[in-house]
Each structure stands twice: as C-alpha cells, then as structure tokens.
Amino acid sequence: MLNALVAAVTDRIRERSADTRGDYLQRLRAASATGRTRTRLSCGNLAHGFAACSQSDKDLIAAGQAPNLGVITAYNDMLSAHQPYENYPEKIREAARACGATAQVAGGVPAMCDGVTQGREGMELSLLSRDVIAMSTAVALSHDMFDAALYLGVCDKIVPGLIIGALSFGHLPGIFVPAGPMTSGLPNSEKARVRQLYAEGKAGRAELLQAESASYHSPGTCTFYGTANSNQMLMEIMGVHLPGSAFINPNTPLREALTKRAVTQLVNTIDRGTAKPLGEILDERAFVNGIVGLLATGGSTNHTLHLIAMARAAGILIDWSDMAELSSAVPLLCRVYPNGMADINHFHAAGGMPFLTRELASAGLLHTDVNTVMGEGGLEAYFEEPKLQGEDEVFWSAAPQESADTEVLRPAVDPFAAEGGLKLLQGNLGRSVIKVSAVKEDHRVIRAPAIVLDSQDALLDKFKAGELEKDFIAVIRFQGPRANGMPELHKLTPPLGVLQDRGFKVALVTDGRMSGASGKVPAAIHMSPEAVAGGAIARLRDGDMLTLDAVAGTLAVELSEVELADRQPATADLTPNNFGMGRELFARLRTGASEAESGASILFSSESDDAASPRNKG
Incomplete structure (x- = not known):
C-alpha cells in the first residue's frame, strides 16, 4: 500500500502539472510518431553524419534498421569522477556492434568541479553551467541521427544538466551510465578534524593539502555523500540507471561489465519494442521517488534546485512545500558523511541502493508501478544487486535482507530518525x-x-x-x-x-x-x-x-x-x-535566472507556471 501522504503529494503535483505535462507529452508523442529519424535525412545529411565511421557501421546506419545510439559525454581528465569516461566511447561502440547496432559520440558537455572552484571566482559559473550543459546536450542530439542515447556524467551540475537536455529529446529512449566512486581514502572524521585545525590556524597548508590529497586520491567520485553521489542515487531510484550500478568502483570487472550491459539493455529493449521514451520514464511518480530517496539518505541540498529544474523540463511542477511535506513522512535510513562518518563505499557495502530501494518500497514510500530502463517489472528490478557471471556477463540476484552495518544503513522499521533531513x-x-x-x-x-x-x-x-x-x-x-x-x-x-x-x-x-x-x-x-x-x-x-x-x-x-x-x-x-574567469559571458544567464524555488534556471519561466504553486496562493 502506498503511503497516503506520498499518494496525496503525487496527486497534487499531477493536478498542478496537468497542463504543462500534457503539453510536454503531446510534443513527445508527436516526435515519437515520426519513426526512425534517419529515414528523413537527405543523402547529404546522412553522408555527413557517418563520414568518419567504418564501412560496416556506415552500412548499418544507411540501412536504417538497426539502432544508432548517440553518446553524450562529460569526459575530462581533470575531474576524478569523469576521468574513467575516457575509454567509454570505444567500449560502447564495441558493445553496440556485438548486438548488431551502432554508436557514435554525439557531443561533449562541459563539466566543472565545485571542489576545484570552491571559494574562487570560477564558482560563480558553476550553477549556471547546468543550463549550458542542458543546451549542449540538445545541440549534440539535434543532428537527428539517433534512435536512443547514453548519457555519461556524474557530478554536481552535470547530471541535472544532462537530464534537462535529454528531456528536450524525451521521445528517445536513454540510459545514464555511471562511472562509480573512488575507493575509500582518509577517514572523513580525520579530514574534518584537519580542516578545522587549519581554520583555527593550528595546522599549516602542507598538512591540510596532505589530508585533502589522501581524501581525494584516485579516479571516481569523491566518497562523501554530496551532490555527485546524490545524483547517482537519484538516477538509480528514478529508474534511468541499471539496477545496483550507481556505486561500483571504476576500473573493476563489474563496472566494465555494467557499462557493456547498459548498451545491450538499451538495444534489446528497442528491438523488443519495450523501450520507454525517457520523457515517459521520468513522470510525476519518478520524481516523487527521487525526492523520497533524497530525504531518506540525507542527500544534497543542491537538489532542492536541481530536482525542480529537471522536473520542469518534463512539464512537472514541484516546489519546496512538496519536498517538506514528504520529509515529514520519510524516515532517515542512512548516515553517510556529512551526516555521519561513513563514506559512500561503506553505504554500498552495507547493502547500498538495492537494500535502500526495497526498504522504502516495503514501507509504502515509493511508487513501484513505474517505467524504468529495464523495460518491464517496474521498480522491483531495483531490489536486486548486480553480480558477475564469468568474465563480463552481468546477472542480478536478490539483495541481502539485512543491512551489513546498521551504523550506516538501517531498515525502515528502525530508522536513524522518523523524518527526512x-x-x-x-x-x-x-x-x-x-x-x-x-x-x-x-x-x-x-x-x-x-x-x-x-x-x-x-x-x-x-x-x-x-x-x-x-x-x-x-x-x-x-x-x-x-x-x-x-x-x-x-x-x-x-x-x-x-x-x-x-x-x-x-x-x-x-x-x-x-x-x-x-x-x-x-x-x-x-x-x-x-x-x-x-x-x-x-x-x-x-x-x-x-x-x-x-x-x-x-x-x-x-x-x-x-x-x-x-x-x-x-x-x-x-x-x-561581472568580469574575469569568463563571468562576462554569463551576464545574461545571471540576469535571466529564475528564483531558487523555480530551479534558478534561465530555461524555464518563473511567472506563468509558478502561478500554479501553493506558495503563490496566499
């Protein structure tokens, strides 16, 4: 039985969004009805689109029968979280060819790191970069060469920007492909201690840099539960990752196998006719599930901006009142730094996303009758954890019934707190x-x-x-x-x-x-x-x-x-x-940004659709 408050908030969002969501779905279905995109391209268009491909790929793309997958990548090797993506395109192309399809990198999006720009002028571009990422995604997909897309991104503004851009092409099926967290480094308690000593003048820069370098030490996301790892939790609980894939470390056999499986999953569901457009997967129920997951894990406050902006891209209107009301019904099940001393690897080892998702669903706090990239089975597929069979085959089995560490992850009947954070x-x-x-x-x-x-x-x-x-x-x-x-x-x-x-x-x-x-x-x-x-x-x-x-x-x-x-x-x-570090180029984005509760975005009006919000009704 779905929790009554969760059901009521979902119904309220659905009613508030009836017009904007209806318009969005009408556009999505009109785009879907036009069939395979490449059949509408002229010979000149098509020749430009596959000029650099191998002859076998050219033949497949020209025939127009096999899926051609677009890859949107946020790769750069300055961000530890995105460095693993360097070799993903070739792996994706190989996996696509193995199942009779093709894949092309459609484009790249910028990916900046708040950890590097923290306290610096460059940080003033950070939030606004989300909308640039969304527009860059749209530019990449606008070549109209693709039947589906894979989105490679992890960190703070990158995943929300990719979602917004992907939803502008919401008629396409798509999968978000994670890269995973770095292995555990310096314990978070020690990192916090050294930071405070430095703030008090009791530790020097050399000692601080040594501690920070021991914390952020290898490829992968930072291990604390900030916005990057909150992104990964959201993508999984909202059904656009493969189940259990969010927190597998980079460059491990299971990580590699899951990347290949994302490709075959997408191609197979397209071939079977069970692939759902991304814009239909990300409906009101999926966004409520995302909010519930955020609350249950004590996730990033940045998502009080990002979730609103992402939802608006799908014609769905949510606000802080919805989030706060859900918080009163959702228990806190996780203690991961900064809400505890454990890191995201400890959370994953304790049971991770499969355990968390099953517990929230069993408590009636999640919509389980949702569409996901698995094509069938609703959210129940996400109660299972991935494992390796042989060298590179993935299968899923039931997650453990009990948490391996109740100081990090607890069942819904014994939460850390009765309400979300x-x-x-x-x-x-x-x-x-x-x-x-x-x-x-x-x-x-x-x-x-x-x-x-x-x-x-x-x-x-x-x-x-x-x-x-x-x-x-x-x-x-x-x-x-x-x-x-x-x-x-x-x-x-x-x-x-x-x-x-x-x-x-x-x-x-x-x-x-x-x-x-x-x-x-x-x-x-x-x-x-x-x-x-x-x-x-x-x-x-x-x-x-x-x-x-x-x-x-x-x-x-x-x-x-x-x-x-x-x-x-x-x-x-x-x-x-207004000037320096590229800030002059962002002047119009600043002046055009909506208020925080509208997502702090240049892409969506904070006037017409805000009229439906409870906060504007006295």
Whole structure:
C-alpha cells in the first residue's frame, strides 16, 4: 500500500502539472510518431553524419534498421569522477556492434568541479553551467541521427544538466551510465578534524593539502555523500540507471561489465519494442521517488534546485512545500558523511541502493508501478544487486535482507530518525530550505543577533580577527543566482563549526548555496526572494534579532511588518562579479535566472507556471 501522504503529494503535483505535462507529452508523442529519424535525412545529411565511421557501421546506419545510439559525454581528465569516461566511447561502440547496432559520440558537455572552484571566482559559473550543459546536450542530439542515447556524467551540475537536455529529446529512449566512486581514502572524521585545525590556524597548508590529497586520491567520485553521489542515487531510484550500478568502483570487472550491459539493455529493449521514451520514464511518480530517496539518505541540498529544474523540463511542477511535506513522512535510513562518518563505499557495502530501494518500497514510500530502463517489472528490478557471471556477463540476484552495518544503513522499521533531513523555513524574510540530518537537536533552534555581510570572505576576515566569539546568525546576502550565479559558500563550514564547538550559538542565513556537503551548522539557504531581487534579506541590519527554528519550520526577524517594509533595502556593488574567469559571458544567464524555488534556471519561466504553486496562493 502506498503511503497516503506520498499518494496525496503525487496527486497534487499531477493536478498542478496537468497542463504543462500534457503539453510536454503531446510534443513527445508527436516526435515519437515520426519513426526512425534517419529515414528523413537527405543523402547529404546522412553522408555527413557517418563520414568518419567504418564501412560496416556506415552500412548499418544507411540501412536504417538497426539502432544508432548517440553518446553524450562529460569526459575530462581533470575531474576524478569523469576521468574513467575516457575509454567509454570505444567500449560502447564495441558493445553496440556485438548486438548488431551502432554508436557514435554525439557531443561533449562541459563539466566543472565545485571542489576545484570552491571559494574562487570560477564558482560563480558553476550553477549556471547546468543550463549550458542542458543546451549542449540538445545541440549534440539535434543532428537527428539517433534512435536512443547514453548519457555519461556524474557530478554536481552535470547530471541535472544532462537530464534537462535529454528531456528536450524525451521521445528517445536513454540510459545514464555511471562511472562509480573512488575507493575509500582518509577517514572523513580525520579530514574534518584537519580542516578545522587549519581554520583555527593550528595546522599549516602542507598538512591540510596532505589530508585533502589522501581524501581525494584516485579516479571516481569523491566518497562523501554530496551532490555527485546524490545524483547517482537519484538516477538509480528514478529508474534511468541499471539496477545496483550507481556505486561500483571504476576500473573493476563489474563496472566494465555494467557499462557493456547498459548498451545491450538499451538495444534489446528497442528491438523488443519495450523501450520507454525517457520523457515517459521520468513522470510525476519518478520524481516523487527521487525526492523520497533524497530525504531518506540525507542527500544534497543542491537538489532542492536541481530536482525542480529537471522536473520542469518534463512539464512537472514541484516546489519546496512538496519536498517538506514528504520529509515529514520519510524516515532517515542512512548516515553517510556529512551526516555521519561513513563514506559512500561503506553505504554500498552495507547493502547500498538495492537494500535502500526495497526498504522504502516495503514501507509504502515509493511508487513501484513505474517505467524504468529495464523495460518491464517496474521498480522491483531495483531490489536486486548486480553480480558477475564469468568474465563480463552481468546477472542480478536478490539483495541481502539485512543491512551489513546498521551504523550506516538501517531498515525502515528502525530508522536513524522518523523524518527526512529537509525542512522548509518560512517567515517574514521569505522562504528557504535547511538540511538538519547532520545538525544536532540542540542546535536546531537559534535566536541571536544578525551579523550582515555581503560576501563569505568578509565573514572569514571577521573570524580571523577574532570578532566572532559570540552568539550570532551570519547573514550572507547578494549570493543568489541573479547577483553572482549563486556560488556555494562551503568555505564557511570550518570556521562556523569551530565557533559552534566552542559553545557559541551560530547559524547561517543566505540567498546563496551551502553545497551538498553542508553539515553540522544550521544553514538556511536559497533564501527567496534573493537580495538583488528585492527580497527582505536586503533589509536586514547588524543587530537585528533573528530566530531560526528548524523544528517549527520558521525563520523571522523580530521587526513589525511596517518597520521591515519601510526600511530601504541595501544595495551591493556587483560589478566585480561581472568580469574575469569568463563571468562576462554569463551576464545574461545571471540576469535571466529564475528564483531558487523555480530551479534558478534561465530555461524555464518563473511567472506563468509558478502561478500554479501553493506558495503563490496566499
């Protein structure tokens, strides 16, 4: 039996999205009805499209009977998570030929790393790069040469961008192909300890670099449960990965076999006529399943932006109220750093995605009657784990009935917490979100005076000068998508953690992001409306008394409505954000970005479809 609240939220989303989803499906089905694309290409079109192929591939493509797969890759060898993709195209071509099909790299998309750009000017391109990735995906597929696609991407903005772009070609079947996490390195507890020592001036740069290098040490995703690994969880629980494939380490026999199986799975379902268009797989039920998975695992707060934008690409309208309501019904089943000390490899070894998916489904928290890339069987195929048979054949068998480590992964009947880790905060400053799964209960309600600043560096300067030895709520504004591209403010985590450990009551309020690695300090993020768009956060002053209550779901300043409205909003000189590191090229993306609760996107209107949202109905 599906949980009543999950069913109600799904029905509400379906009703709210009736017009936009209906329009999307109508376009999808019209595109599907035109048949194989290559039959419509002129001889000149087709000759250009396969000029560099082998003669055997040319013959297959020209005949137009066998599937031709497009590969969209986010490969670069500067990102550890994407480096394994270097050799995937040839492996995919070989696997396609083995089952009578062809494959071509249709195009590449940019892939930047928040870990490299953290605290740097380049970070101001990060969130906006998601929409660039989506558009790049569309450009690659616009050659109209393909019957299906494989999407190679892992990290923060890359997977959401690929999803958005893929949904613009949602009539095509597709599979997302993961690359897996790096093996475990320095324990997360030790990494966090060294970071705090460095913030206090008790460790030097050499010691910090040694710790960081021991943490991020080989090909694969970073092992903490940030946005990259949250992406992989989402792709699996939403049915666009092969079952159990998200967290297999790179360059292992099972990883290699799963990559080949993704190709044969796609070709076989096309040949059998059971392949579902990606736009039909990713329906309201799939997105609700994704939100439930995010909540149950304490996943990245960045997905309070990305899931909204991805859903809109499929004509589906979700908002923070939906997420917060689901959070009240979804138990927290995982403790993975920063919500615990274990890493993603420990989660996988404890039972991983097959165990998690089965537990959530058995508790009635997931829609199991969904479409997936497996072509049949609904979500039940995802209760099984992949194994090797021989050298490179994959088969699936039932996942263990019990967690191998209940300090990392628990059954639904014995959760770490009765509710998920996400809260919606509302009050006279607007709406924001907070992740509390890593915040101790005695830090979830903070009443303290505001320290109002317009950059994270200004707060770091105060910390280094010893001016923050007191209770306070830091307000960091002019960090929203329209102001400077909404960078992550992860540099604030160590100093605020130090002050909290010293016994001070501290919290953060910002219209910026705090990253998928946000942890033990309460942080009200994504404040909407943002300061540059006239949000009330621009009217705050030093000393204003704020109350952040993550239990009641409120965030407010202790001012009357009249006094707050009468204040002149502050302004900030944003011209330094306009140039350097390519930021001048993103000016129109910044000014055109929608509010955070609309996905902080240039691709979707925050006016017409927002009218359906509960937050705009009083």
